[in-house]
Amino acid sequence: MGRTIFHLSAVLLASALPLFAQAPALQVPATVTAGQSFAIPRNGRGTFYLVGPSHVLKQNVDAGREIAIAGRDVSTSGTYQAILCGSEGCTSATIQVLSAAPERLTFLLHPSRVPVNTPNAVNGTAIVSDRFHNTVVAPAKVDFRLSLAGEEISTRSVQSVRGIAWFEIGSRPKQGSLQVTAALGDTTEPRVIQQVASEACGLRMSATPGPHAVTLQTDPIRDCAGNPLPDGTIVSFTKTDAAGKSTVDTPIKKDRATAKFEVSGPAHISVACGEALGNEISFAGRP
Amino acid sequence: MKRLSRTLMAIALSATCVAILVARREDVPVLAASLPKVVLSAEGLAPRAIEQRTGEVVTHDYAQAWQDLAGALNANRADLLGDYITGEAKTRLTQRISDQKKTGLHTLVVDNGHQVKAVFYSPDGGEMQLEDRVQLGIKITDGEKTIYSADVTQKYLVLMTPGADRWYLRSLESVPDKAF
Numbered sequence: 001m002g003r004t005i006f007h008l009s010a011v012l013l014a015s016a017l018p019l020f021a022q023a024p025a026l027q028v029p030a031t032v033t034a035g036q037s038f039a040i041p042r043n044g045r046g047t048f049y050l051v052g053p054s055h056v057l058k059q060n061v062d063a064g065r066e067i068a069i070a071g072r073d074v075s076t077s078g079t080y081q082a083i084l085c086g087s088e089g090c091t092s093a094t095i096q097v098l099s100a101a102p103e104r105l106t107f108l109l110h111p112s113r114v115p116v117n118t119p120n121a122v123n124g125t126a127i128v129s130d131r132f133h134n135t136v137v138a139p140a141k142v143d144f145r146l147s148l149a150g151e152e153i154s155t156r157s158v159q160s161v162r163g164i165a166w167f168e169i170g171s172r173p174k175q176g177s178l179q180v181t182a183a184l185g186d187t188t189e190p191r192v193i194q195q196v197a198s199e200a201c202g203l204r205m206s207a208t209p210g211p212h213a214v215t216l217q218t219d220p221i222r223d224c225a226g227n228p229l230p231d232g233t234i235v236s237f238t239k240t241d242a243a244g245k246s247t248v249d250t251p252i253k254k255d256r257a258t259a260k261f262e263v264s265g266p267a268h269i270s271v272a273c274g275e276a277l278g279n280e281i282s283f284a285g286r287p
Numbered sequence: 288m289k290r291l292s293r294t295l296m297a298i299a300l301s302a303t304c305v306a307i308l309v310a311r312r313e314d315v316p317v318l319a320a321s322l323p324k325v326v327l328s329a330e331g332l333a334p335r336a337i338e339q340r341t342g343e344v345v346t347h348d349y350a351q352a353w354q355d356l357a358g359a360l361n362a363n364r365a366d367l368l369g370d371y372i373t374g375e376a377k378t379r380l381t382q383r384i385s386d387q388k389k390t391g392l393h394t395l396v397v398d399n400g401h402q403v404k405a406v407f408y409s410p411d412g413g414e415m416q417l418e419d420r421v422q423l424g425i426k427i428t429d430g431e432k433t434i435y436s437a438d439v440t441q442k443y444l445v446l447m448t449p450g451a452d453r454w455y456l457r458s459l460e461s462v463p464d465k466a467f
Contacts, residue, residue, distance in 0.1 A: 055383065056383060090433075125414055
């Protein structure tokens with residue numbers, strides 16, 4: 001019985017030897033910068049492997065020669081296993097490849113169109129990476145430059161955290177193209193947001209009676225900051241009389257909207273654009 | 288009034304976070320049969336708060352991505368990466384699989400669970416950054432020969448982005464122990 005156990009133990013030990021018998025330890029740098037070549041001293045021969053997040057290197061090595069690792073073999077940041085297998089088994093060591101200097105920006109700006117004067121309506125997120133697209137975890141300064149035609153450029157400097165810098169602002173009072181550029185050193189990523197007029201403000205119409213109908217026309221329709229609402233914005237004219245309600249939707253053309261109604265008895269006509277209500281006009285009878 | 292509003296918001300946010308934690312802890316055993324165990328914490332997530340349903344979906348899709356990753360690395364099949372992994376993460380894993388094929392290597396990943404913390408959720412909901420502390424059993428073989436075998440705790444910095452019906456793993460970068 002004892003002999004059997006001894007034999008079994010010997011077999012188990014022998015089967016484990018190729019993996020766990022220690023070849024001479026690999027002397028590797030604990031950390032390397034992405035894209036930086038380096039060498040591993042070697043005393044023995046066998047097969048060397050470098051297994052990283054996006055790359056696997058396998059090569060035969062001779063005794064007494066250094067194992068040269070090219071920068072392209074460690075361009076991806078992350079954890080690498082350096083493994084050397086020889087007649088004595090395999091030995092391994094971990095190398096942490098760190099991102100290189102910040103050089104690239106991925107910039108996402110939201111939204112593409114925004115009404116003027118809206119709080120926290122514009123936001124941008126920039127992701128800082130090195131030239132190999134590795135996220136740069138160390139803090140880096142990202143400048144967000146905002147410029148609207150006719151206004152001074154304003155800049156927000158943000159320190160990235162875990163590779164991310166972001167900002168949030170309200171839209172400007174004036175409509176037009178708002179250019180937002182994220183900058184990291186000499187690297188710039190420009191984006192454009194279209195600022196459009198907000199809700200109509202002080203909506204007002206006037207009526208011109210004709211032989212068969214009354215013609216209604218609004219004053220130039222603008223938002224509260226004085227920006228004209230774009231052509232095509234729908235304006236609703238609603239007539240209420242003994243027959244009930246009838247509505248005419250009409251688009252703004254050259255800042256104004258017009259509509260015609262037949263009025264045969266007492267009636268009220270109101271005007272609205274989006275959430276904005278305008279004035280009402282009352283008629284006592286046939287125009 | 289402003290203070291009350293802030294307090295209520297803080298309570299609501301805490302409740303959401305706790306709910307996600309609790310929900311995940313209850314859900315995990317159900318998922319364990321097929322997906323790796325992922326526990327998501329969203330405490331202190333900024334600048335946007337996370338909805339409970341979003342937290343559940345992110346948790347599920349991240350677990351699914353890891354299952355696909357493990358299957359692809361073991362079988363050396365890049366086609367298994369397409370459903371939940373995209374962008375730079377997919378490019379890198381595809382390259383790794385291509386290199387494994389050329390060199391005859393296979394990587395067996397035994398996923399023993401993830402402690403995930405959501406650390407950034409962009410104001411427009413377009414990106415979510417996670418810190419993941421994962422327990423892995425890794426065995427690398429060259430043909431029939433095992434050249435590396437270890438149980439490791441690895442930290443990853445993760446970027447998830449939403450698609451039409453799921454969250455995609457867009458970036459997966461292993462980082463040093465002291466990173467977080």
